[in-house]
Amino acid sequence: MASFQSFNFEAEIPQELLISQIMQIHATISKLESLRPSKQVNTLLTHLVKLCILPSSIEIEALPQEVKTMRESLIPLCGKAEGLLELEFSTFISQTPNPVKNLTLFPYHGNYVKLANYENKILQENGVVNAKKVAFIGSGPMPLSSIILATHHMESTHFDNFDIDEKANEVASKIVASDKALEKRMKFVTQDIMEAKERLGQYDCIFLAALVGMRRSEKVKILGHISKYMKEGGVLLVRSAKGSRAFLYPIVEENDMVNFEVLTIFHPTDDVINSVVLLRKPKA
Template identity: 70%
Template sequence: MASLQISDFNSQIPVDLLISYVFQLHTNISKLESLRPSKQVNALFTQLVNLCTLPSSIDVRALPQDLQLKRASLINLCGQAEGLMELEFSTFITKTPKPLNNLNLFPYYGNYVKLAKMEYNILAENGAASPKKVAFVGSGPMPLTSLVLAASHMRTSHFDNFDLDEKANSLARRLVSSDEELEKRMKFVTKDVMELRESLGEYDCIFLAALVGLSRDEKVKILGHVRKYMKEGGLLLVRSANGARAFLYPVVEEHDLVGFEVLCVFHPNDEVINSVVLVRKPFASN
């Protein structure tokens, strides 16, 4: 399959062609022996990302059931590959003399810098430029959003980062340990979000990473749990996906956010992949 470039399409890629290419890539990725970074793995996922960031009018909700199942499988494969890539680069970067100066070795570092700035701007526009305490759920071994926000945008905020994987948290701690000031403001906790209850009420703002809850049912369950225990007036920033980007990440619809006040929905049209949905837990009426 020839590599696609954005320049191949002046306006937007036809939906039928997009679907054909995406599921051909899904077939090729499914046949890989390993999803660890390699020339072949990197080439296939680069093609997929390039394809899914082309202008397109696709609505993935209209896909038939068999393709919905393939899309779910593809999102799962993307999640696995992303986790393995972060693990490999975090392991490598933690061994360098000044790890935080070498974060740009991670291939998608520039995307995270843009995404974090976008998210900060959205929070600032909604009165949360410098929250006292922030939770990031699903931080992984390369907690780039927290690092960029803590170092560049929220210089007084305390970040509690939650991940299921202790190895991921151990690597993240080693990345941050090279900076005494950041280390004081960033904790890494190995815990499932569904095990967090009253402690969720401590946070002014909670981030929910895109790959926390891969299926809609899981995502809705997690959103309901967070809403139950977070503080009234607290903000929840949820990552989603729009258009063809929904082949890479799960979509969060407004009707999945029952009981929240939706403040902002933003869909990027550049190389940033994730959409951002900002919601608030309303104050209980007297």
């Protein structure tokens, strides 16, 4: 296995060093037979995340083409590994006596709590309070964002979690079923969001997970589809990434968000990876 330098400084990491380390990790990850959780996969991904949250002024668009190509291959690999990690933990947690109470066992639980705090604050600052109905698109096997938002921030809101993967929804709904009050307010829908149409008009607020539409062209199509069917005056919260964090997740650019009014763009500087973009569908 490749060896990596460890960093522990407040100063910005030099761009060449950051890129060479990320390329080294990508070279190792892309040769692995499986991305299922293992000591090697976990070590590589932990190191990658730590690198990507170091202070850096990197601009993805300005990078050489070979680095951009590497990034386009790295994001789906990380997405697959993340999905497998979530599936393993959610399967295990769903078999414990009180699954909802055991979600803290998930290694990145703290990050989800922080991200939900940011998102809720952004929604409130923009007048989105007491939303009756929310859709979360791309909820995955471990629907932590929905559960944290529903239990700590939006205590009377109904959540519909959309995911294309039936297995993900199956295991996620097992976790939620352990809490009867939560189960009443949370449903799981197995559907490609491009096939959900009039239904999207029911929601006051829609969340779009970072890994729904990994390529820019896909993301733009999805945003266009949601804007067509969501209700006028409704808000769409899109997770994005900036700078070196964009080696882990896709970036949503301002010109990708046609037909929306941009309310807020927030870029975290702590260990939260996703940026938050809040959009509103204007009233005709």
